[in-house]
Amino acid sequence: MSGGEQKPERYYVGVDVGTGSVRAALVDHSGVLLAFADQPIKKWEPQFNHHEQSSEDIWAACCVVTKKVVQGIDLNQIRGLGFDATCSLVVLDKQFHPLPVNQEGDSHRNVIMWLDHRAVSQVNRINETKHSVLQYVGGVMSVEMQAPKLLWLKENLRETCWDKAGHFFDLPDFLSWKATGVTARSLCSLVCKWTYSAEKGWDDSFWKMIGLEDFVADNYSKIGNQVLPPGASLGNGLTPEAARDLGLLPGIAVAASLIDAHAGGLGVIGADVRGHGLVCEGQPVTSRLAVICGTSSCHMGISKDPIFVPGVWGPYFSAMVPGFWLNEGGQSVTGKLIDHMVQGHAAFPELQVKATARCQSIYAYLNSHLDLIKKAQPVGFLTVDLHVWPDFHGNRSPLADLTLKGMVTGLKLSQDLDDLAILYLATVQAIALGTRFIIEAMEAAGHSISTLFLCGGLSKNPLFVQMHADITGMPVVLSQEVESVLVGAAILGACASGDFASVQHRQLKDSKKYKDK
Ligand SMILES: Nc1ncnc2c1ncn2[C@@H]1O[C@H](COP(=O)(O)OP(=O)(O)O)[C@@H](O)[C@H]1O
Numbered sequence: 398m399s400g401g402e403q404k405p406e407r408y409y410v411g412v413d414v415g416t417g418s419v420r421a422a423l424v425d426h427s428g429v430l431l432a433f434a435d436q437p438i439k440k441w442e443p444q445f446n447h448h449e450q451s452s453e454d455i456w457a458a459c460c461v462v463t464k465k466v467v468q469g470i471d472l473n474q475i476r477g478l479g480f481d482a483t484c485s486l487v488v489l490d491k492q493f494h495p496l497p498v499n500q501e502g503d504s505h506r507n508v509i510m511w512l513d514h515r516a517v518s519q520v521n522r523i524n525e526t527k528h529s530v531l532q533y534v535g536g537v538m539s540v541e542m543q544a545p546k547l548l549w550l551k552e553n554l555r556e557t558c559w560d561k562a563g564h565f566f567d568l569p570d571f572l573s574w575k576a577t578g579v580t581a582r583s584l585c586s587l588v589c590k591w592t593y594s595a596e597k598g599w600d601d602s603f604w605k606m607i608g609l610e611d612f613v614a615d616n617y618s619k620i621g622n623q624v625l626p627p628g629a630s631l632g633n634g635l636t637p638e639a640a641r642d643l644g645l646l647p648g649i650a651v652a653a654s655l656i657d658a659h660a661g662g663l664g665v666i667g668a669d670v671r672g673h674g675l676v677c678e679g680q681p682v683t684s685r686l687a688v689i690c691g692t693s694s695c696h697m698g699i700s701k702d703p704i705f706v707p708g709v710w711g712p713y714f715s716a717m718v719p720g721f722w723l724n725e726g727g728q729s730v731t732g733k734l735i736d737h738m739v740q741g742h743a744a745f746p747e748l749q750v751k752a753t754a755r756c757q758s759i760y761a762y763l764n765s766h767l768d769l770i771k772k773a774q775p776v777g778f779l780t781v782d783l784h785v786w787p788d789f790h791g792n793r794s795p796l797a798d799l800t801l802k803g804m805v806t807g808l809k810l811s812q813d814l815d816d817l818a819i820l821y822l823a824t825v826q827a828i829a830l831g832t833r834f835i836i837e838a839m840e841a842a843g844h845s846i847s848t849l850f851l852c853g854g855l856s857k858n859p860l861f862v863q864m865h866a867d868i869t870g871m872p873v874v875l876s877q878e879v880e881s882v883l884v885g886a887a888i889l890g891a892c893a894s895g896d897f898a899s900v901q902h903r904q905l906k907d908s909k910k911y912k913d914k
């Protein structure tokens with residue numbers, strides 16, 4: 398928010414729906430986060446690789462956290478509201494009621510989560526078409542995108558779901574609809590996950606070729622035929638009903654949304670790093686890679702002209718920063734993989750007891766334990782005999798192979814706390830090597846990246862951050878405001894309020910200081 402007068406009495410609310418929890422923040426006119434709240438959300442895994450959520454449960458959590466962050470504030474001073482969320486698929490009937498996405502017919506579970514891998518046969522058939530839209534998703538469509546999931550619903554839940562469905566939303570668009578009653582979709586969702594082109598719109602031939610000609614016949618009304626840029630103001634703003642739910646006033650501006658990784662990217666990529674001696678200070682913004690690390694990691698690089706990187710999603714025009722092309726590399730499980738490795742180890746109960754006794758998180762405990770056992774050597778050397786291949790949920794980028802599995806080499810019979818700590822370290826290193834692999838693919842295709850900007854839950858883990866710096870050989874910049882994804886969501890609300898001229902102007906950047914690891 399450069400230039401202009403500071404008006405601290407103006408506030409914006411950002412709501413971020415991650416995989417495991419919903420967070421909200423109250424942010425002021427200059428980008429300072431004044432209040433934060435979070436709330437876990439439910440997840441179901443009724444079968445292996447089927448991951449479901451409930452849009453009602455998610456909305457209820459949005460209401461709880463929003464009410465908390467605006468407590469004690471004059472509601473008239475809240476100017477705008479922005480949402481970001483995971484790119485999960487929400488299914489509603491023609492009257493906007495939830496429909497089941499499962500064989501059990503449980504309509505409460507009406508969300509197929511982004512990491513759901515049920516539609517393998519469908520995505521393989523889509524990829525066999527070699528349709529030209531696939532050029533814009535790295536050459537290979539991911540099973541995590543919406544087209545294969547929609548085809549799965551048509552082929553598997555015809556009567557209970559497909560025939561009754563009136564609206565298929567990306568989760569960020571569901572939230573903005575719920576707040577405003579406006580069904581317009583965000584360009585971000587449609588371009589990144591639904592094969593929409595910012596320049597050419599929908600491609601009828603793609604949907605006909607894959608067997609979803611139904612959408613063409615009704616002019617895409619079920620998946621979106623009104624598309625708005627992220628940050629655009631929706632309809633008449635917050636409806637009276639949504640205002641009651643959220644504890645806000647009706648009519649405040651609500652923005653077209655972003656996917657969570659894109660909100661994180663927006664929150665950090667334009668950071669003012671002057672005075673820290675960073676190489677990127679004198680370089681264009683295209684030298685920066687935003688890495689958003691939560692349950693998964695997403696690697697967001699932008700360019701002036703389209704760059705086609707095999708196995709890396711995009712290029713997507715204006716999907717994150719208006720006027721720039723976006724390439725999005727990713728690792729489907731990172732935070733989830735670390736949790737999985739640590740919690741599944743025989744020494745996990747001992748770790749919990751010891752961490753609790755020291756009032757530390759298990760990761761803070763493990764990091765200090767590694768420091769203790771490394772002796773005179775750098776911590777990275779503890780894993781010379783132990784290696785992890787991190788593709789436990791397939792490889793999103795740059796191999797784009799969902800059939801890949803994880804691997805650990807160098808296991809011994811002992812399973813004590815030292816072994817757990819070293820396995821944890823090897824997992825973190827494997828994830829960082831995966832990031833390096835993605836950067837190498839992006840650079841080979843034409844990107845020139847010098848600096849990483851990390852955010853998301855894993856950026857709170859100093860070992861994770863340090864390993865990314867050591868293994869990529871690049872400086873890693875962290876925002877002083879750790880909840881950068883929420884800042885991105887609040888930027889959307891600020892944009893929709895009309896208080897600023899563009900999303901770039903609303904990058905709330907002047908108030909943030911950055912540290913170089
Ligand atoms: N303070 C912390 N130290 C280490 N790891 C953390 C910390 N906070 C969160 N994480 C890790 O980050 C991941 C979740 O990140 P988050 O951004 O909250 O996820 P999501 O957006 O997917 O819900 C988890 O795997 C968790 O273990």
Ligand SMILES: O=C(CO)[C@H](O)[C@H](O)COP(=O)(O)O
Binds near residue numbers: 415417589657692695
């Ligand atoms: O595909 C994605 C973004 O395009 C993300 O992986 C997905 O939205 C999940 O995010 P998170 O790991 O932060 O919960």
